[in-house]
Amino acid sequence: IQRHITALREEDGVLILREDIEATVxxxxxxxxxxxxTYIWGVDPYTVENVAGYGDLDRIGKWxxxxxxxxxxxxVWNQDLDDACKHGYVTPEEAAAVGKYMxxxxxxxxxxxxxxxGQENVFIGYFPELxxxxxxxxxxxxxxxxxxxxTIVDLQKHVSQYVEFPDLHKLPSNLNMSAVLVGKVTILNTTSAQYETYNATVSNNVAVENATDDYYLVRTTTIAEDEHGHTIPELCSSSLDAVNPYTMEYVxxxxxxxxxxxxxxxxxxxxxxxxxxxxxxxxxxxYAGETEIMGLPLYIYTAEVEHRYLYSEEIPGFSDRKADVYYTGITTYYVEPSTGSIAYVEKGGTATTIFPNLHSIPEDTSEMLHLEGELSLISQPSRDIRMDRAVSVENVYWEGDKKVLLIKDDxxxxxxNTGEVIDLASGVQYHGVYADTAMEAPNYGDMARSGLFTxxxxxxxxxxxxxNTEIDAPSPVEFIREEDHNGVHTYLFETRESRMITYEGLGMPLPVKYITDTKYWVEPTTGSLVDMYKESSMKLNPLSLVTGxxxxxxxxxxxxTLQFTPEMQEAAAEAALTTxxxxxxxxxxxPALQVNxxxxxxxxxxxxAEQTKRQIAALSGNRVKVVDLTYWMTDRSVDEMAATAKETAFLLLFMQIIIPAFLIVVGLIMIALWSRR
Structure with a gap:
């Protein structure tokens, strides 16, 4: 242990000192x-009294x-008690000790x-670990x-610190510990209907945020991550609860x-x-028996749950139906009996979901269809066209027990080639559609319609x-055959017809012949449109227009002519398989969630667990010495300090006796010389 003392400056007659103490093995x-x-002192340089208002602490007595x-x-001030005095555990009067002449x-x-x-049994605060x-x-x-x-020529000092431990048969008031579990977690992705398996690390942290005489507020936080550090939200949670620290029961x-x-x-x-x-x-x-792990006796406990109802989960797009979730699992704890410490955990469980009938158009439907083809209009050259069709649900209504979706078709x-919008082939329609049957609801939308919407x-x-949106009337759609199309097994449907209609697209009602051949490739389970191809035409008979x-x-x-773009065909096939x-x-x-x-x-x-057992047995309710320090000056230091004291004593003698005597002699000589003159 080395003490380095440096005089920094003098302020208002007070000497400011810096003391650095270094201790090494x-x-x-x-x-x-x-x-x-490091300590900063403010002392009277003549009396070495500590002066309040200077230094890093208002000390009393002598330095x-x-x-x-x-x-x-x-x-004399005892600097061992500086920290306790700064924190208010001792008063300055208690921090100073009387050095008795012996x-x-x-x-x-x-x-x-x-x-x-010496000082005995001075309260200096609380044990940092408890x-x-x-x-x-x-x-x-x-x-x-x-x-x-x-000058202090020699010195010997002995210091002890004790901790009075309370009853440790309870939750520690400064508890902040984590238990980490690792293993496999499998989760059903309800967007893709695919199972995703992770190598998971689940950290359960328990920390006391506030301790009172009656209860502790305990924060429990669970964080689960996969092998890439990505959070697994389904396994994460956090709560703050009041807990009886002795029984561990929630208040x-x-x-x-x-x-x-x-x-x-x-x-x-x-x-x-x-x-x-x-x-x-x-x-x-x-309780399930006893065992030993690494020589440590343990009790075995098992918590088993069989098909326990948890909650009903909302399904996006289906506000009128829910999925019921159940849990089955078993957790095995290996517990050190005297402390209640959990030495090892095995956890396995499965959350299952009972899905309702999903054969309905979702309320959150929103999709974009991309088509391309060729369009010829009277008196205009043929043009290559691109068509974007945005279909989305705008509102939901109920007609008795039938759910009606208001669908916007934009x-x-x-x-x-030019990017010009073709008004004659563009427009917005609103359809009322029965969600479960995909039939047009005649009392909803911007006009009365019938037949299927999709x-x-x-x-x-x-x-x-x-x-049929081309003629604002229903058209027959006939099943033709089954066939694989774009990697999907489909039903091929076709609309082939020729009929007279009234066409108003040219600004006046005209009787025209409408001819179409439209093919639809439909995934049968979902009703998803995988592809389509359309050839339609309208023809005017001049003689019929004049004579009838x-x-x-x-x-x-x-x-x-119109069909899905290649990219749309690929996306539609993928969406059909997912749906x-x-x-x-x-x-x-x-199974929606599986953990092991x-x-x-x-x-x-x-x-x-073994360490906790030993600590509780050794410390609970006991007064335990945590510091025992004895130090003394080495023989070399004693000799050096004695030599320093002698040199300082000579300087003091020189300053106090020799110099004043010399000055007196000089004075007498000067008086004598002056008298002769």
Whole structure:
């Protein structure tokens, strides 16, 4: 231990000193941080009294012994108590100790005055590792001081610190610990209907945020991550609850949980009800026997849940139906009986979901169809076109027990070469559609319609009537055959017809012949449109327009070919396959979440439980010495300080006697010389 003292400056007659203490392990030079420190003192340079208002603390008494000490007692500040004084645990009066004069002794070959002082059982705060455990200080110091200079020639000091541990058979008030589980987690992705498996790390942190005499507020946080560090939200949670620190039971008035947070200190061979986040309730945890791991006796407890109803989960796009979720699982705990410490955990469980009937158009439907083709209009050249058709649900209505969707059909056609919007082929329509059947609802939308709006879920091999937006009337859609198309097994439907209609697209109603051949490739389970191809035309008979009698000449006023773009065909096929897998869940109970986890390190878990056992046995309710420090000046230091004291004594003698005597002699000589003159 080395003390370095430096005079920094003088302020208002007060000397400001800096003291640096360095402590190292002899032989290795490794620092001992607990014994190192820097102190700023403000002292009277003549009396070495501590002066309030200067230094890093308002101290009283003396900094060290003054020059020219007497055979009496001195009040000296004990810097061991600086921190306790700064934090208000001791007063300045308690931090200063009386150095009692004990007589004369020789040290380092010179006469010294011996002083002894000590303090017993001084409360200095709380143990950092357990804030409810008070700490006490005891110390005694013997100093041998040169009476002329006040130099400490030799010194011996002994310091002890004790901690009074409370009853440790309870939750620690400064608890902040984590238990880590690792293993496989499999989750059903309800967007793709595919299972995703992760190598998961699940960290359960328990920390006391506030401790009162009656209960502790405990924060429980669970964070789950995959092997890439990505969070698994389904397994994450956080809650703040009031817990009885002795029984580990949740406090009913201050928590919405029941049962216990964990096992109490000192478990018995009986059942406990522990809270389980997986089921949102307390689960009976049964005593199942004894075992040993690494020589440590342990009790085995198992918490088993069989098809426990958890909750009803909303399904996006289906506000009128929910999915019921159930949990089945078993957790096995290996517990050190005297402390209740969990040494090892094995956890396996499955959350299953019972899906309702999903054969319906979702309320959150929103899709964009991209088509391309060729369009010819009367008196205009043929143009290559691109058509974007945005279909989305705008509102939901109920007609008795039938759900009606208001669907916006926004179609925009462009000239592919110029980008010009083709108004005649563009427009917005609003359809009222029965969600479960895909039929037009005649009392909704911007006009009364009939037939299908689109193909229904579970399409059949038959002819349907479907609303034809080209002529604002229903057209027959006939089943042709089954065929694989773009990698999807489909039903091919076709609309082939020729009929007279009234066309108003040219600004006046005209009787025209409408001819179309439209093919639809439909995935039958979902009713999803995988592809389509259309050839349509409208022709005007001039003679019929004048006389009302059809002639032989027909003039084309519109020719249209239209089909999905290649990219749209690929996207539609992929969407159909995904939707098919999702609909396969309809009305079934399927695993939605599977976990198989164990403690990440059984060796550390067992060691931790064993250490807790030893600590509680050794510390609970006991007064334990945590610091025992004895130090003294080396023989070399004693000799050096004795030599320094002698040199300082000579300088003081020189300053106080020799120089004044010399000045007197000089004065007498000067008087004599003046008298002769």
């Amino acid at each position: 002899k032989g290795t030079g490794e620092k001992i941080p607990e014994l190192c420190g 060290v012994f003054p020059i020219g000490i007497s055979k009496k007692d001195y009040l 007589g004369e002794e020789k040290r380092g070959g010179m006469k010294t005055y011996k002083f002894f002082g 804030p409810e455990a008070p700490m006490y200080y005891s110390g005694e110091l013997t100093a041998w001081v040169d009476p002329v200079t006040g 009913a008035m201050l928590s919405d949980k029941v049962g216990r947070l964990t096992f109490p200190v000192g478990v018995k061979k009986e059942d406990y009800w522990l809270w389980d986040d997986n089921v949102g309730d307390a689960v009976r945890t049964q 179609t925009v056609a462009y000239d592919r 193909f229904p879920v579970g399409v059949e091999k038959r002819t349907y009537e479907m609303w 009698v059809p002639g032989l000449i027909w003039i084309p006023i519109m020719d249209l 098919m897998q999702l609909l396969a869940l309809s009305g079934k109970e399927v 986890l164990t403690s990440s390190d059984i060796i550390e878990g067992v060691k931790g």
